[in-house]
Amino acid sequence: MAVTITEVVLRDGLQDEPVVVAVADRVAIAEALVAAGLREIEAGSFVNPRRVPQMAGAEELFRQLPNPRTVRYSALALNARGVEHAVAAGVKQVNLVTSASQGHSRANAGRGVEEALRDLEPVVAAHPSVTFTAGISTAFVCPFDGEIAPEALLAVARRFAELGITRIGLADTLGTAEPEQVVRSLGVVRHELPDVDFSLHLHNAHGRALDTVDAAVELGVTRFDSAAGGYGGCPFAPGAHGNIATEELVAHLHARGVPTGVDEDALADAVTTVRVALARGRSL
Known part of the structure; x- marks a missing residue:
């Protein structure tokens, strides 16, 4: 069974760093990731640049991304306005994200979960040519509301499924969920x-993300997000730690005989490209 990795360093990885990386450097990162064999890349988000200045220039970035016919690029959006901006920029796959918890939803999107979901419903119907996926933040633990009951997570996932969305990512935003809780x-x-x-x-956060990967693979999960270099976090989730590092995830899966289609040597070069880009980014 092969695993597909969605590389999120260009979005989740950069959004929590104290610098703004130039669009040209973000394009260079994308080129390095593609050279490593990654074929699903979340390249940015269409959010308020005053709240997340690291994502400014997303429109320009999507016009310059390499190999658009062979690489599936996606963009994150939190609301209808973000979706409209993404579509106007030519984005073909939009990842709609809301929270499983009220506290994080208000901090991240400025509204409760129900209001956030209602805002997204009409925009999905308005763009039948766009592929919509979904992501649920704080799916297991919230910095404001604590542990999330599976039934609360299910309620949000069900709303996305009712919109016809058949790919949903569950995010351990803080990185503190135990593998047993994720499995449950x-x-x-x-x-x-x-x-x-x-x-x-x-x-x-606790160095147990790879244990969670193992447990999920045993259940038949074949898709994981990760960020080259282990960068990332959520500016609106106090205590959030970096993403599981793509290079660690790939090496871990390969050691267990699970193919990913990613070249580890080329991936190491991509990590270097990310670090160089961050080093010359404009400080906020």
Whole structure:
């Protein structure tokens, strides 16, 4: 069974760094990731640049990304305005993100979960040519509300499924969820929504993210997000740690005989490209 990795360093990785990376350097990062064999890349987000200045220039970036016919590039959006901007920039796949918890939803999107979901419903119907996926932040633990009950996670996932979205990522935004909790919640949502392809977006606070990967692979999960260099975090989730590092995830899976299609040597070069880009970024 092969695993597909969605590389998120250009979005989640850069959004929590204290610098703004130039568009040209972000394009160079994309080129290095593609050279390493990554074929699914979340390249940016269409959010308020005053709140997340690191994502400014997303429109220009998407016009310059390499190999658009062979690489699936996606953009994150939190609301209808973000979706409209992404579509206007020519983005073909938009990842709609809301939270499983009220506290994080208000901090991240400026509204409660129900209001955030209602805002997204009409925009999905308005763009039938766009591929929509979904992501659920704080799917397991919230810095404001604590542990998330599987039933609360299921309620949000069900709303996305009702919109016709069949790929949903579950995010351990803080990186503190124990593997057993992730497995328990995965079991609930997969049982209730068998037609949905669930993936995991793991941060790594306690060094147990790879244990969670192993448990999820045993359950048949074949999609994971990660960030080259282990960069990332959420500016609106106090205590959030960096993403699981793509190079660690790939090496871990390869050691267990699980193919990813990613070349480890080329990936190491891509990590260097990210570090160089961050070193010359404009300080905020």
